[in-house]
Every structure is written in C-alpha cells, then in structure tokens.
Amino acid sequence: MITLYDFDGKAKGVPWNPNVWKTRYSLNYKGLPYKTVLIEYPDVEPTMKKINAPPTAKKADGSPLYTIPAIYDDSTGTAIADSILIAEYLDKTYPSTPRLIPQGTHALQGAFGDFFFSKMMPLLTLTLPDVPLMLLNPRSAEYFEKARSADFGVPTLEAFRVPPEAKDAAWDKVKDALGTLNALMKDGDTWVMGDAPSFADFVMGGLIGTVKSLYGKESEEWKRIMSWHGGRWQRLMVALEKYSASAVPTL
C-alpha cells in the first residue's frame, strides 16, 4: 500500500496544501489505493529522514530542504518526495494505470509547472499571510510564519500582505496570469493536453483550489476566479472533482 504524507490542519480531514493536491490528484487519477498520514510542518524533516525520502531543494542558508508531498510505497520499499518525481515513479511502477506524464512530454510538463507557479506569485501575496491564520495548527503556524518570512525577506508574514488599497490591482494581476494560461490553451479544452488530464492540470487545480480552502466556495474570491475566462477555471475544478477524494487519515 502507498502512504501519502500530507499536512494536518485546523479543518480535520479537509486537505488544503496545493503541493500535496498534485499528488492526491495523481494517485486518485491512477486509481491506486493509498492511506494518508498527516503531519505538522516541524515534523516534515524528521519524518522524511525516517522513511529515507531525500530533500527536494536547498534552504537559503544552503542546508537541505525536505518537503511533502512524499510517498512511501511498501510494495517496492521506495520513498519519494517532490510531486513530479512521484508522478514519474507512479507512471513507471504502475504502467497499466493512466499516465500522468504522457510519453515524450517530460520536459514540457516540468516547464509548465514551473511557469504556472512563477506566474501565480501575485496570488501568493494575497493569500500567504492567511495560511497560518486560517489553515494551520499552532505548531505549524509558528514554523510557517518564521520559514516563509525568511524566504521572502520580510520581518513578519503580515508585512508581505497586500494593503487593502492595492488588493484590486493584485487580483487583476492574478487574472492576467491566468489569462496567459487561458490563451495558451485551446478554446473549449478542459485539460492542458487536450483530451485527457495530466500532471499539468493537477498543478493548476492544486494551486487554484487554495483559494477555496482559505475562503470557502461561497467567498467573493472563489466566485471571482470561477467567473474568469469564460468559466475555464470552473470547468477545470468541476472536472477535477472526480479525482478529489481524500483517503481517510490514519493518524
């Protein structure tokens, strides 16, 4: 059985982390059974070391950064972190399941994910300070506040928050960013690859979905995004619902 490592949060059993969503969608799309283990931010590094999942990046001071999503697959004794590496592993290990990274699209899928995340920076300036306040338990909130303030070189995450008078302009930038993606995709297509979901769609769904996790499906913020670009993002999120089930946490 595969174990998926995800973050715990204030709302029990409601997954929220955009990076982990990429792997949850991936596992569900493939129809692979898995269980979920929920951990707090300060526990990521010790837990990854325990299962032997390598770091995925470096911190600003050069030390290794351990991240989740990560999976442990006890049928092969393999631990992997980093959602795209997990996707590749799943495609290779379970070849009779639908592919996350269609043959020959490795570089394109990777580039799409990086491009999407970089374009969506304006969304972070609007939402990041709300993550510890609204989604995280106290231990994680304290860690997140410290770690992300250091990442962005601000004294506190509150200092990163867009001031009220600049909010509309920041939302316009989010709309522009999604507009760029919309223009890349064919009219009428739901999926980046056209006919079937792939990892790229899970990257988009994970990050866009954070707005719903934070503010709720009735919020002005969520309704705003769902109305943009002829309802493209709403169509995507509705189509992704099929792959949204979260396995019952075991801890």
Ligand SMILES: N[C@@H](CCC(=O)N[C@@H](CS)C(=O)NCC(=O)O)C(=O)O
């Ligand atoms: N490229 C990685 C990014 C994963 C990532 O950044 N995860 C963050 C949570 S959003 C994490 O685990 N951070 C641990 C920390 O900040 O110490 C992926 O796609 O899996």
